[in-house]
Amino acid sequence: xxxxxxxxxxxxxRTLDTNGIRSFLAGVPTLxxxxxxxxxxxxxxxxxxxxxNNVFLIDGPAGGVCFKQSLPHVRVDPxxxxxxxxxxxxxxxxxxxxxxVGALTTDVLHFDPDLFVLVVESLDRHVxxxxxxxxxxxxxxxxxxxxAFVAHGTFRTSLLAAPFEEVTRxxxxxxxxxxxxxxxxDLILTDPYRDHxxxxxxxxxxxxxxxxxRTDPRVRRRVGAMQARFLTCRQALLHGDLHTGSxxxxxxxxxxxxxxxxxxxxxxxxxxxxxxxxxxHLFACRDADGQDRAVRDVAQFWTSFHDTFLELWHTxxxxxGNGDAYAAALFRxxxxxxxxxxxxxxxxxxxxxxxxxxxxxxxxxxxxxxxPDFDTIPDMAARAERQGTALALARDLLAAPGxxxxxxxxxxxxxxxxxxxx
Amino acid sequence: xxxxxxxxxxxxxRTLDTNGIRSFLAGVPTLxxxxxxxxxxxxxxxxxxxxxNNVFLIDGPAGGVCFKQSLPHVRVDPxxxxxxxxxxxxxxxxxxxxxxVGALTTDVLHFDPDLFVLVVESLDRHVxxxxxxxxxxxxxxxxxxxxAFVAHGTFRTSLLAAPFEEVTRxxxxxxxxxxxxxxxxDLILTDPYRDHxxxxxxxxxxxxxxxxxRTDPRVRRRVGAMQARFLTCRQALLHGDLHTGSxxxxxxxxxxxxxxxxxxxxxxxxxxxxxxxxxxHLFACRDADGQDRAVRDVAQFWTSFHDTFLELWHTxxxxxGNGDAYAAALFRxxxxxxxxxxxxxxxxxxxxxxxxxxxxxxxxxxxxxxxPDFDTIPDMAARAERQGTALALARDLLAAPGxxxxxxxxxxxxxxxxxxxx
Numbered sequence: 109x110x111x112x113x114x115x116x117x118x119x120x121x122r123t124l125d126t127n128g129i130r131s132f133l134a135g136v137p138t139l140x141x142x143x144x145x146x147x148x149x150x151x152x153x154x155x156x157x158x159x160x161n162n163v164f165l166i167d168g169p170a171g172g173v174c175f176k177q178s179l180p181h182v183r184v185d186p187x188x189x190x191x192x193x194x195x196x197x198x199x200x201x202x203x204x205x206x207x208x209v210g211a212l213t214t215d216v217l218h219f220d221p222d223l224f225v226l227v228v229e230s231l232d233r234h235v236x237x238x239x240x241x242x243x244x245x246x247x248x249x250x251x252x253x254x255x256a257f258v259a260h261g262t263f264r265t266s267l268l269a270a271p272f273e274e275v276t277r278x279x280x281x282x283x284x285x286x287x288x289x290x291x292x293x294d295l296i297l298t299d300p301y302r303d304h305x306x307x308x309x310x311x312x313x314x315x316x317x318x319x320x321x322r323t324d325p326r327v328r329r330r331v332g333a334m335q336a337r338f339l340t341c342r343q344a345l346l347h348g349d350l351h352t353g354s355x356x357x358x359x360x361x362x363x364x365x366x367x368x369x370x371x372x373x374x375x376x377x378x379x380x381x382x383x384x385x386x387x388x389h390l391f392a393c394r395d396a397d398g399q400d401r402a403v404r405d406v407a408q409f410w411t412s413f414h415d416t417f418l419e420l421w422h423t424x425x426x427x428x429g430n431g432d433a434y435a436a437a438l439f440r441x442x443x444x445x446x447x448x449x450x451x452x453x454x455x456x457x458x459x460x461x462x463x464x465x466x467x468x469x470x471x472x473x474x475x476x477x478x479x480p481d482f483d484t485i486p487d488m489a490a491r492a493e494r495q496g497t498a499l500a501l502a503r504d505l506l507a508a509p510g511x512x513x514x515x516x517x518x519x520x521x522x523x524x525x526x527x528x529x530x
Numbered sequence: 531x532x533x534x535x536x537x538x539x540x541x542x543x544r545t546l547d548t549n550g551i552r553s554f555l556a557g558v559p560t561l562x563x564x565x566x567x568x569x570x571x572x573x574x575x576x577x578x579x580x581x582x583n584n585v586f587l588i589d590g591p592a593g594g595v596c597f598k599q600s601l602p603h604v605r606v607d608p609x610x611x612x613x614x615x616x617x618x619x620x621x622x623x624x625x626x627x628x629x630x631v632g633a634l635t636t637d638v639l640h641f642d643p644d645l646f647v648l649v650v651e652s653l654d655r656h657v658x659x660x661x662x663x664x665x666x667x668x669x670x671x672x673x674x675x676x677x678a679f680v681a682h683g684t685f686r687t688s689l690l691a692a693p694f695e696e697v698t699r700x701x702x703x704x705x706x707x708x709x710x711x712x713x714x715x716d717l718i719l720t721d722p723y724r725d726h727x728x729x730x731x732x733x734x735x736x737x738x739x740x741x742x743x744r745t746d747p748r749v750r751r752r753v754g755a756m757q758a759r760f761l762t763c764r765q766a767l768l769h770g771d772l773h774t775g776s777x778x779x780x781x782x783x784x785x786x787x788x789x790x791x792x793x794x795x796x797x798x799x800x801x802x803x804x805x806x807x808x809x810x811h812l813f814a815c816r817d818a819d820g821q822d823r824a825v826r827d828v829a830q831f832w833t834s835f836h837d838t839f840l841e842l843w844h845t846x847x848x849x850x851g852n853g854d855a856y857a858a859a860l861f862r863x864x865x866x867x868x869x870x871x872x873x874x875x876x877x878x879x880x881x882x883x884x885x886x887x888x889x890x891x892x893x894x895x896x897x898x899x900x901x902p903d904f905d906t907i908p909d910m911a912a913r914a915e916r917q918g919t920a921l922a923l924a925r926d927l928l929a930a931p932g933x934x935x936x937x938x939x940x941x942x943x944x945x946x947x948x949x950x951x952x
Contacts, residue, residue: 272715272761276705283698293694293854302859325867328860332871336855339694340764432715433758437724438750445747449754 117180117192120222126152129164129175132225136218139227144170157236158353158366159184159477160194165230172230173217190287192224194368197285199226201370204278204345208264212257213364231363234356241352241389242481244398251405253362254355254382255412262344262375263420267433275432279342279372288369292348296471297335301328306476313492317499318474326507334463342372350378351385351468351479376460382409383461383515384468385479387522391498392481394530403523410461410515418450455513462518463509466502473499494529501525539602539614542644548574551586551597554647558640561649566592579658580775580788581606581899582616587652594652595639612709614646616790619707621648623792626700626767630686634679635786653785656778663774663811664903666820673827675784676777676804677834684766684797685842689855697854701764701794710791714770718893719757723750728898735914739921740896748929756885764794772800773807773890773901798882804831805883805937806890807901809944813920814903816952825945832883832937840872877935884940885931888924895921916951923947 124132133139134147143150143166151167160183164175178195182188199219206213218227237250267275299306301322309318321327347354348369356363383406390402425436425446434453439446472479473495485491501522505512512518546554555561556569565572565588573589582605586597600617604610621641628635640649659672689697721728723744731740743749769776770791778785805828812824847858847868856875861868894901895917907913923944927934934940 267758267761272711273708275761276708280702280705283702286695286698289694298854298857298859302857325864325870328864328867329871329874332856332860333874335857336689336765336875339689339697339855342762342764343758432720433761434754435720435724435757437720438754442747442750445750448747449751452751452755453758 118222121180121192121224123162123179124177124223124225126154126164129166132220132223133166133173133175133227136227139173139218142171142173142217143168156183160190160368165232167230167232172232174214174228174230176226176228178224193285194288195219195224195226196221197282197288197370198366198368200281201345201347201367202228204265204370205261205367208260209257209364212253212260212362213367228365231356231358231365234358234361234363236353237355237357237362238352238385238389238479238481240357241398241402242392242484244395246401247357247362249360250355250357250362251386251409252412254350254364255409255414256416257364258347258350258375258378258382259413259416259420261347262378263417265345266343266375266431268421268431269424269429270432271430272432279345282345282371285348285369285371288348289371292369292371293335293339295476296467297331297338300467300471300475301331307474308476309474310488310492310495313489314474314496314499317496317503321470321474321499321503324503324507327503330463330506330509331467334460334467337374337460338377338464339373341374343375344372346371346373346375346378348373348378350381352382352389353385353479374457374460376457376462377464379410379413379457379461380464380466381468383518384465384472387465387501388469388472388479388498389481390522390526391494391529392479392484393526394484396530399523399526399530403519406515406519406522414454418454421450422446458515459509459513461515462505462512465518466505469498469502497525497528540644543602543614543646545584545601546599546645546647548576548586551588554642554645555588555595555597555649558649561595561640564593564595564639565590578605582612582790587654589652589654594654596636596650596652598648598650600646615707616710617641617646617648618643619704619710619792620788620790622703623767623769623789624650626687626792627683627789630682631679631786634675634682634784635789650787653778653780653787656780656783656785658775659777659779659784660774660807660811660901660903662779663820663824664814664906666817668823669779669784671782672777672779672784673808673831674834676772676786677831677836678838679786680769680772680797680800680804681835681838681842683769684800685839687767688765688797688853690843690853691846691851692854693852694854701767704767704793707770707791707793710770711793714791714793715757715761717898718889719753719760722889722893722897723753729896730898731896732910732914732917735911736896736918736921739918739925743892743896743921743925746925746929749925752885752928752931753889756882756889759796759882760799760886761795763796765797766794768793768795768797768800770795770800772803774804774811775807775901796879796882798879798884799886801832801835801879801883802886802888803890805940806887806894809887809923810891810894810901810920811903812944812948813916813951814901814906815948816906818952821945821948821952825941828937828941828944836876840876843872844868880937881931881935883937884927884934887940888927891920891924919947919950 130147145168153165155165156163162177166173178192181190199216202216214228263269347367348371354366356365386402386406393399425439429436434449482491552569567590575587577587578585584599588595600614603612621638624638636650685691769789770793776788778787808824808828812821815821847861851858856871904913934943
C-alpha cells in the first residue's frame with residue numbers, strides 16, 4: 109500500500125475491549141440514555157465483518173447502538189499498519205450526506221476524536237444485502253433505494269447543486285482520506301493489471317484469462333484512462349466502497365453503511381462498484397429466479413439513480429439554482445437544451461459505470477479481496493468456469509468500450525453470458 | 531463576483547507608497563544587497579498594468595527587483611473589495627513550478643505574509659508579449675517557450691508524474707484560491723452566455739452575434755460542459771491566466787509571469803487561453819506578415835507543448851515513474867500501447883483547448899475585460915467587423931465541436947476566416 113507515513117496513534121488512543129466499550133458508552137449521557145437501564149445489563153456482541161475495523165452491537169433495555177473503532181492496523185492483518193483516521197472520514201461522510209439521503213443511511217450518534225470511535229444507529233433487524241442475496245432472498249426495493257442514495261448524495265455534493273466555493277471546501281476535506289484512497293488505487297485500479305503478490309485466483313483454471321487481462325493492450329489503455337478518471341474527475345462526494353456488503357436490508361428498509369472510503373471522484377465509480385457486485389452475484393447464481401432478480405436489480409438501480417438525479421437537476425434549474433457547472437442561467441429558458449446536456453452528462457456517467465463495474469469484477473476474482481458469492485458453488489472447476497465467464501465479460505467491456513455504451517446494453521450482454529448457468 | 535466573504539485585512543497590512551517600499555526593501559538584507567548602494571539612490575517606478583495589484587520596478591546600483599502588493603480591492607475599481615491572498619497564491623505557484631520550468635518564469639526573492647508583498651526578479655529589459663505583437667515585433671521563440679512552460683508545469687504537477695497523495699496535497703493548496711477562480715468562472719465561463727451588466731461590446735454592430743452566442747442551444751450545451759470540465763477535471767496545476775499579457779519577452783528570453791490565478795484544472799485551459807489570445811491578435815493584425823506570425827505562433831506553441839509533454843511522459847514511463855494515472859507498470863513493456871494512450875489523452879487536451887480558446891475569444895470581445903489588440907484599428911466599423919468574424923469563428927467552434935477536433939484544423943479554419951484581412 110506504500111503509505112507515505114503512518115502518524116503515531118494519539119496518546120489517548122487505546123483499543124477498547126468489551127469492558128472498555130461498556131465504560132465508554134456509560135460515559136456519554138445521550139448514548140447511555142438510548143440504551144437505557146444499568147450499563148451492566150447491556151449485551152455487547154462483536155460483529156466485525158469487514159477487513160478494517162472493530163465493530164460491536166450493543167443492546168440495552170431501551171434500545172441499541174453500533175460501535176465502530178479504528179485499529180492502528182488492518183483488522184485481519186496486524187502487520188499491515190494503518191492510521192486511525194478512517195472513522196473520522198466515515199463520520200464526516202455521514203454528516204455531509206445524511207441531510208440529503210435521510211433514512212437511507214445511519215445517523216451519527218457520537219464520534220470520539222481521541223479513540224476514533226464512531227457510534228451509529230444499530231441495524232440489528234437488518235442483514236447484509238450480499239448475504240441476503242447469497243441465501244436466495246428477494247429484496248425487491250433494495251436496488252431502487254441504493255440508486256436513490258447515490259443520486260441524492262452525488263447530486264447535492266456536485267457543482268450542479270452549489271457554487272464551486274462550497275463544493276471545493278467540502279471535497280477538499282475528503283482529499284485527506286489518503287490511506288483508504290490508496291487502497292482503492294492499488295487494489296482496484298492497478299494490481300490486477302500487473303504481476304503482484306497480492307493477486308490470487310483459482311489456479312491453473314484462471315491463469316490464462318488473468319494473463320490475458322494483464323497483457324491485453326486495449327485493456328491497459330482503458331485501465332490507464334480510468335485511473336486518470338478516478339483520480340482527476342471530482343464530480344461529487346462518493347461513498348467509495350459501494351458493494352453489496354455495504355448495504356443492509358430488512359423487509360421494508362434499506363440502509364447504506366461503511367462510508368469510510370468516502371472521497372471526491374466520478375459518479376460512475378459508485379454506480380460501477382454496485383453494478384459490478386450485482387453482476388458477480390449474477391454469475392454465481394445457481395437458480396434462474398436469482399439470476400432474473402440480479403438482472404432486474406441492475407436495471408432498477410440504474411433507472412432509480414438516473415431518474416432521481418435528473419429530476420434533482422431539473423428542479424435546481426427551474427428554481428434558478430446556483431451551481432457553477434451547467435449554470436441555471438444557461439438552461440432556465442431552454443428545457444430541450446437542458447435535456448440534451450443531461451443526456452451527454454449521463455452518457456459519460458454510464459460509460460464510467462461500465463468500465464468501473466468491469467474493473468470491480470476483475471479485482472474481485474483475481475485481485476486481493478474476493479467476494480464470497482462464488483463460495484456457494486462447492487465444485488472448484490464449476491466455480492472457476494463461472495468466474496472465467498465473468499472475467500471474459502469484464503475484459504471485453506474494457507477492451508472494446510465502444511461496443512457497450514449503455515446500461516441496457518451491459519444488461520443484455522451479461523444476461524446472455526450468464527444464460528448457460530445454472 | 532459574489533464572494534462568500536471577504537476576510538478583513540490583517541492588522542499589520544498597509545498599502546505601501548514609494549517611501550514605504552524603500553523602507554521595506556531596505557529592511558530585507560537579501561533585497562537590499564541585490565539592489566546595492568544606499569536606499570536613497572534606488573529608483574522606484576510604478577508599472578501597475580493589470581487590473582488587480584500595485585506593481586513597482588526598483589533599480590539600484592547593483593541590480594533591480596519587481597515589487598508586487600495585493601490591494602484590499604481591485605486596483606482599477608476600489609469599490610470592488612477583494613481579499614489580499616492573491617500574492618500568496620502567486621508566490622506558492624512560482625515555488626511549485628520554478629523547479630521544473632527553470633528560467634521560463636521569475637524567481638521568488640521574498641514574500642511577506644502580513645503585507646502580501648511579493649518581490650521577484652525585475653524584467654526591465656523585457657516587454658509584454660501582447661504589446662510587442664501589437665507593435666509588429668517578431669518574437670520567434672516566444673510561443674515555443676510558452677509551450678514548453680505549460681508542458682513542464684502541468685506534467686510535473688499531474689498524476690502522470692507523481693503518486694496521488696503528493697499531487698492532491700499540492701492541488702488542494704490552490705483550491706483555496708477562490709477569489710480569483712470566481713473571477714474566471716464568472717467572467718470567462720458564465721457572463722458572456724447570459725445577460726449581465728458587466729458585458730459590453732461595440733454596439734449596435736455586434737448586437738446580433740452577441741445575442742446569437744447567448745442563445746444558441748448548441749453553444750449553451752458546450753459551454754455548460756466546459757464549466758463542468760474547468761471545475762471538476764483536476765489534471766494539473768494551471769497558471770490560470772495565460773494570455774499574451776502574462777508573457778514577457780526580450781530578444782533572447784521569454785518569461786511567464788502573473789501566476790496569481792493558479793488553480794487545479796484541465797491542461798487545455800492554459801493552452802486555450804494562450805491560443806485564444808494569439809487568435810485575437812490574428813484577427814486584429816493589419817499586415818500579412820503579422821498574420822503569418824500569429825498563425826505560426828499557434829502551431830509552434832502547440833507543437834512545443836505537445837512534444838515536450840509526451841517526451842516527459844515517455845521518460846517517466848521508461849524510468850518506472852510512480853504516477854498513479856496511466857501507471858508505468860501498465861505501459862513499461864508496451865510502447866505502442868503507451869503511444870495510443872498518449873494520443874487519446876492529447877485528443878482530450880486538444881478538444882478542451884479549442885473550446886477554451888473559443889470562450890476566451892468571446893469573453894475578450896463581449897465580456898467585461900477586453901484586449902487592446904483591436905485598438906490599433908481606429909475605424910470602429912472595421913474593428914467591429916473583425917471582432918464579429920472572430921466571434922463567429924468562436925461560436926462555430928463551440929456549436930459544432932465535432933467539426934474541428936485538432937489544433938491543425940483550428941489553425942486552418944482561423945487562417946481561412948482571417949484571410950479577408952488586412
